[in-house]
Amino acid sequence: MDLKLAQCFIAVDDHDKALDFYRDVLGLEVRNDVGFEGMRWVTVGSPSQPDVEIVLEPPLADPNATPADRQAVAELMAKGLLRGVIFRTDDCDALFERIRAAGGDVLQEPMDQPYGVRDCAFRDPAGNLLRFLQPRKK
Secondary structure: OOOOOOEEEEEOOOHHHHHHHHHHHOOOEEEEEEEEOOEEEEEEEOOOOOOOEEEEEOOOOOOOOOHHHHHHHHHHHHOOOOOEEEEEOOOHHHHHHHHHHOOOEEEEEEEEOOOOEEEEEEEOOOOOEEEEEEEOOO
16 A cells, blocks of 8 residues: 655645745745635645645634634644654755745754754744654765
8 A cells, every 4th residue: 555645735825925935935835726615725845846735724624613712723833843744954054044035934953853854944824833854975
């Protein structure tokens, strides 16, 4: 049996700001942009991984959510506690400089980790944690 990741989801509160970051700064391609019942889902992905998609979705897309649930999600999102994604890159330092130059919210500058990678971390415009790792050469 062959099992592969197809999609992952990142909550965003402003799709246009998210596109500025994921498309224009990170270089991901937009694969789909769909509106439905006042909500919007944008799918992006790396050209080098055509079978993996990241869905930029509303923070709480459940129409049955209570006002209290919506408030709780908004508060978690503001703290950056909803989601995190780890990307792999072949040049952590160059990517770090590109994101920082674009005004990215730096959490960690590039550093060698004891578990065999060099990585850095940012928050996206919605506050989600994004790590970028480069496996160290052996």
